[in-house]
Amino acid sequence: MTANDRDPAIELRDVSKTFRVAHKKGRVRRGLREVVAVDDISLAIERGSIVGYIGPNGAGKSTTIKMLTGILVPSSGQVRVDRLDPSRARLEVTRRIGVVFGQRSQLWWDLPLRDSFSLLRHVYRVPGPRHQENLDRFVELLDMAEFVDVPVRQLSLGQRMRGELAAAILHDPTILFLDEPTIGLDVVSKEAVRRFLIELNRERHTTVLLTTHDLADVERLCERLIIIDHGTVIEDGTVADIKERYGTERTVVIDLDQPSVPLTVAGTEVVRIDGPRQWLRFRRADTTAAAVVAAVAEQADVRDLTVDEPEIDDIVRHIYQASR
Amino acid sequence: MPLRIYGHLVAAKTRADFQYRTSFFLYLASQTLISFADMVVVLILFTQVSSIASWSRSQVLFLYALSGIGFGLADLFISQVGLVSRHIKAGTFDQFLLRPLGALWQLSALEFAPRRAGRAVQPVIVLAVILPALDVQWTPVKVALVPITVVCGAVIFGAVWVTASSLAFYLVNSQELANSFTYGGSFLTQYPIDILGPWLRRFFTFAVPLAFVCYFPAAYIVDQPLPESIPSWFSFAAPVIALASVVVARALWRLGIRHYRSTGS
The missing domain is CATH 3.40.50.300 (P-loop containing nucleotide triphosphate hydrolases)
Incomplete structure (x- = not known):
């Protein structure tokens, strides 16, 4: 070079x-x-x-x-x-x-x-x-x-x-x-x-x-x-x-067998419920997706789940807003 | 800009214009008519008077032809710079700064309008008809002065165009002002400047040197006296004036571009 x-x-x-x-x-x-x-x-x-x-x-x-x-x-x-x-x-x-x-x-x-x-x-x-x-x-x-x-x-x-x-x-x-x-x-x-x-x-x-x-x-x-x-x-x-720096929050989307009361899992917050589907938001510093899923499985029957990664769109919007 | 590249760009623009054939020919015809109309004005004037400031009809037509050819050439090759104000307003001027060629020649080539050729054609015909009709003792100097005058006239008109167009870098709507000097000026050069008052005469001799475009040299060729206070060597000064105009125009144009580049649009 x-x-x-x-x-x-x-x-x-x-x-x-x-x-x-x-x-x-x-x-x-x-x-x-x-x-x-x-x-x-x-x-x-x-x-x-x-x-x-x-x-x-x-x-x-x-x-x-x-x-x-x-x-x-x-x-x-x-x-x-x-x-x-x-x-x-x-x-x-x-x-x-x-x-x-x-x-x-x-x-x-x-x-x-x-x-x-x-x-x-x-x-x-x-x-x-x-x-x-x-x-x-x-x-x-x-x-x-x-x-x-x-x-x-x-x-x-x-x-x-x-x-x-x-x-x-x-x-x-x-x-x-x-x-x-x-x-x-x-x-x-x-x-x-x-x-x-x-x-x-x-x-x-x-x-x-x-x-x-x-x-x-x-x-x-x-x-x-x-x-x-x-x-x-x-x-x-x-x-x-x-x-990594800005996407500190993640969401686990869980499909239960049947509608349920909001789940209570340490370090998470239920942000949305739609029939049997619940959205649990957590900070990566507090817990992990695996721990959340394990905790949920103890309380109810889980049929399906996905982990929402933070979208670059959301992160950038967040950065723009913070700089205003 | 190398002539070959200029040629390629002009050829491309001509091909593009030819896509709109009807419009092209109509415009060409209208341009020819406009310069024809200018001549008709001269002819009508001479049905009422036998001379203008002691210039005879054929002498004024000679003046008209010299001015028309010079102006036609400048119109064909340089008048495109007038479009700079439109490009600045539309934000399209930037593209001229992104290519490895001078902005002035790019404008000249990219906005080249072959239909404008109509302007120069008709004065050429008039010149061909009027030259033999002039009552002049032709000397080598007088013969040489004809083409020199045409070329210098075109250069001076072009320089006036560039100078006036440089205003576009400072003022938003400058094209009208620029046109009044160029199109207005071309009309003026078709007549002996003796018809103007002393102040205007001085203005067009020393400030905007349009009197050199054809009046001073033509006066020598047809043996007309120059106005008092004008030294006789002015008849041969056109090349020097042309050169000086180019230097001034070039400096102002560059200054304008520098101003544009430091302010944006």
Whole structure:
């Protein structure tokens, strides 16, 4: 491994971004108010990792992505993308990164997808054989053969998004930024996008930073999760870590032979009863699922049981609420 | 931007525009008609007067043709920058910063509208008709001055366009203001500036140098005197003015992009 490989793909050091927003002050007068979109963020992202960058609307996700891609210049602090400063070496950085904004398109609306790809080949000056190789591979992986010759305006959202993905990586970027890549997609298309990202990361070691509101993306794709709110990082760790730290409560769902009074088991609380089915919530610190099940079996006949794991959705909602 | 990439992008845009063929040809026709209408105005004027500021009909038509070709070229290749305000408003300007090409040339290529070619075609015809009709003793200098004037005129118009469009980075609805300088300015350059008051004359000589687009060089070619207080070498200064305009336009455009990148939208 060279020193080059050990450098983080993305690094932010004490990065802040402040916007001046005009607001009304009386009838005609306007004042400028400072809004801090990103507040002193420091983080590093390893090469070859897939990282989820999540947070509620207005948390500063897009502002961060825009600073990383050279669209915005930070108010203070240092940004490094593939060891370059995107605010100074913007053109050079554009060659090394791929960007997909879920709500925007970089394809030529009135031309077939294939034409967009070929134009991008010229824009990025990708050698012909390399382009062909990439194109064939991506058409196969993203299952685009059927619609690669159809004008973009006639594609479904799911097809178009697959096209956007391919368009963003035809120039072999080492880092891929995705801003809500699955927004508005149906389950099948979402899955196609996710499978592709995993394959891309495995095959080419592409570093992926994605923002999303769909936590299934995160669970499926990301080793690491960074949660921001009010412009600061409020949580950073592996998905398992975060579940471990916040998912302190579990629920055992028990189907009894017949309806019964609420069960009493030490360390648990019956949170719901529906006929013969009861939900028993407990803290992992107090007892274990096995102990709960054993205690229940002593009191009544158990027909079936399941243990509900904490959902990442619930955990993240909990974290957002705590930070408000 | 390398010319080859520019060519590819323009060809793609042309192919895309051709998907809407009827609209394309209607627009092309309307553009040709607009510049034709400008000429009709000149012709009608001359049914009432025999000269405008001592310029004869064919001399004014010569001016009209030079200005029309220069403006048509700038309209075809540069006027697209005017769309920057729309892109900023829609949030689509970001994509220009995400590609390894200058934003200005991307706008020029990606928004290239072949239908605008109609603007330049008609003045070319007028020039071809009017050149032999001019009562001019052609010298090598005068001959060379014709193409030089056209090119410099296009460059100056383009620079005015870029300069005015740079306002979009600061003001939300700046396109109208920009258009008044460019489309308004093009109308102005079709006539001898002697018809303007002294203040406007100075404005269009020193502030927005549209008088160099074709009036000063054309005056030399057709042996018309320049207004008092204008040195005669102004007739040959267009290349220098064009260069200076480009330097100013480029600096302002870059400043605008820097401003955009530090404020977002």
